[in-house]
Amino acid sequence: MTETMYGANTPRAEATRARLVEAAIAAFAEKGFHGTTTRDIAAAAGMSPAALYVHHRSKEDLLYLISRAGHERTLTLVRNAIAVGGTPVEKLRLVVYDFAVHHANRHTESRIVNYELAALSPDHRTDIRGIRQQIEAEVRGLVESGVASGDFDSADPRMAAVALLSLGIDLGRWYREEGAWKPEDIGERYADMALRIVGAQQV
């Protein structure tokens, strides 16, 4: 990712870049990628547009950075949950719980990560699609292995995997901190629903 970023690698430059990323997340979430100007982002970070260009070539560069970090975090989360869990039931419960809690906690960032893919440059989009395919493959593989071992009963593991991911991703749209449900409540319920969706034996 270093080739997409300018500027020195001093702690101060790091802090500035982090501030720009936070400002970009807030601006994209409020007005969408196309409705946001680099001027908006710079102003929110308390910088001049020229100062922004020292750190990022363009707002698309910022979007890519946010998108890539978000997708990599999710892929790691999914892989960790599968590695830690024991049986297919335990693994799926953990994946769906962690995925839901993550999307509720980071719902603002999640909207940008999931709904602004079309705004990425073709190369960046291909790159992000690759990570998304890996996330889907992990979840699909888990459902398939559960079917193979007789722990799950699913006629279409691929579509089941898409549905399981949809539940978590859509939290970015509807979850709000002021609502009655905590991320962990949703995680628990969604894990129960996920086991039902794949036809897990003990549910």
Next chain:
Amino acid sequence: MTETMYGANTPRAEATRARLVEAAIAAFAEKGFHGTTTRDIAAAAGMSPAALYVHHRSKEDLLYLISRAGHERTLTLVRNAIAVGGTPVEKLRLVVYDFAVHHANRHTESRIVNYELAALSPDHRTDIRGIRQQIEAEVRGLVESGVASGDFDSADPRMAAVALLSLGIDLGRWYREEGAWKPEDIGERYADMALRIVGAQQV
């Protein structure tokens, strides 16, 4: 809704308004509400910005029109499915099937309807939220009645209803015509999954 629209009620004026709505859907879907100008919409409809104002006061007015029509269509679809179905199982199967097929077929419009609510004026947002609450209440009521009759086994009908709606809504994000699944394939599978989510007896 008439007070939000200008212009004569001649067939020609109707056709022009329909063309503007189509142009607005395409523009909002591509660039988001905030990234779209009234000039973009007018140009896509082959009109001058001044001609647009004869029919719509603002682009927010167009967004509201699209959003309101989309939500009313969905509410009608949900109510019809519940009215037509017999048992809770049949009703739920029909609601989820129709809801999924609708969101896949109209995925472009669905993205605007579901992801641009924050761009509506406060009054319009309140109005649309009212319709959304009715849609949710219909689905939640159906799950609750199935639990009451012993047809379903759901620990949290409210969250189950939210999850069922999420599956359909998220189709607006990921469904593409060129994919392997037809809307009807997804509708069938999602109806099966929905019955599992609510713990329907015969699944």
